[in-house]
Amino acid sequence: MFDSLKSGQITIEVNALMPEKILNILWNNEIYTCNIIRVNLTTLRFTIYYKDYKETEMLIKKHKGKVRIVRKKGLVVLLSKMKSRISLLVGVILFFVVIYGLSNYIWAIDIQTQRNLSPFEIRQQLTSIGIKPGIDKSQINVYDLEKKMENLNDQIMWIRIRVEGSTLKLVIKEKVNPPSTEKTLFNQVIAKMDGEVKRIYTNSGNPAVVPGDIVKKGDNLILPIQGREGFQIEVKPSGTVIANTFYEKFMEVQISGDKLERTGEKSSDIYLSFYGKKIYLKKAINEFTNYDKIEEDGGFFNKVTYFEKKGKPVNLDKDITVKESTQKLEDSLKKTLSNDAKIIDKKVTVDDIGNGKILVKAIFTVEQDIARNIS
Known part of the structure; x- marks a missing residue:
């Protein structure tokens, strides 16, 4: 029994004109056989040790016989089958080990806010206290984290944080500020931007400014009354106030020396990020003297591209x-600008900022309607 478990056994069928002769040949070569059964005139079925199969097969074929395996048994047979699948088995084991390891970390942060708070703002605040994709779950106490977030952001009325799988989920309710007690004045015509008044056209109401006045954004332009003193009535003011407004724009330009431009060549790093540690799948050979560096942060999977x-x-x-x-x-x-606005003047200054570069500044005078009707 021990030898059977150690060596393994194979039951074979041998087909030949004289199967007894082949059996004698096997015995002469000290090949152990047992459980010999005659199937028909030219076929014998018997059992041999697994270790003798190759030699048995060679002897049978040498004497023009045919061999067919009927059954295999024994530990060595099982091990031989497993050997052919060992790489698959190792791969499966490694897969579950990696999955288990990754499941101990947070790889995504899901933030649900309402109207005023943005997920980006909350994500920035989480990063400032060390909470970001790749952090170990054991380092997160959701109740302490809720208190910290409430202290960080005074717009948070209520927050619920939970760990679900590899995702940190935040649900946030915002504070609603009471409505302003300031009374909004209606039936006004005010300035929507700073400017120098040039002309005033009123449909109703009396002008509050005259040509040449400098007005600031929000100043009253047309009064909600019409007529001369003593004969005034309240009206809904409306009209057009043409004023000169001013815009400043600038541009940096290189006119001499060498200008760095992309050549089209690039190289990239591709790596996995585990709790601050990087595992590179591809490492760039960056031999560029000058380059642009673009980082793509995907949390777990990251890429850095260098453009020469x-x-x-x-x-x-x-x-x-x-x-x-x-x-x-x-x-x-x-x-x-709106269609009715027109540029009537521009003043240009040029500053030399070194390294072959100049700074072109232009102040444009634009004539346009600055009246805004509030009703």
Whole structure:
């Protein structure tokens, strides 16, 4: 029995013209056989040790016989089957070990807020107290964390924090401030921006300003009364107030020296982040002298890309560059103005800021309606 468990046994069927002759050959080669059964005239079934199978098969085929395995048994047979699947078994074990290890960490933070608080703001505050993806669950006490968040943000009325799987979930209720007791004055025409009054056109109401006045945003422009003193009546004011308003824009331009530009070459790091430790899947060979570095933080899976930059000689005409830059600034401003606004003047200054760079500043005077009707 011990030898059977140690060596293993195989039951085979041998088909030959003279199967007894093959049996004698096996005995002559000291190959142990047992449980011999004649199946038919040309076929014998018997059992041999697993370790003798290769030699038995060779002898049978040498004497023009055919062999077929009927059954296998024994510990060594089981081990041979497991050997072919050992890599799969190891892979499965490693998979569950990794999954178990990762399950002890927080990999996602789910934040539910209401109207005024943004998840981004809450995430920043969590980071400031050390709570971020990759942290060990054992380092988180949800009740202490709730108190800390309430102390950090006075807009939080109530907060519930729980760990669900590998996700930290926050549900936040915000404080609702009481409505303002200040009375809002209706039926007004006020200035929506600073400016110098040029012309006033009233549909109803008396002007509160005259041409040449400098007004600030929120100043009253048209009074809710109409008529001369002693003959005044209350009306809903409306009208148009044309004023000169002022916008400042600037642009930094390189006109000489070398300008760094991307060449199109790039390299990247790809790594997994476990609680502050990095496991690199790919390491960049960064031989670039100058480069842009772009980091993509995915919490668990991260990437850093390096874009090579090389200097290209720049030699631009200063006057032409200033003119083109001023036009670009003006075009940029026009996109923000209403259709009735028009640019009536511009003052341009140029400062040399070194390293072949200049700073083009332009102050534009824009004539537009600054009246805002509140009703």
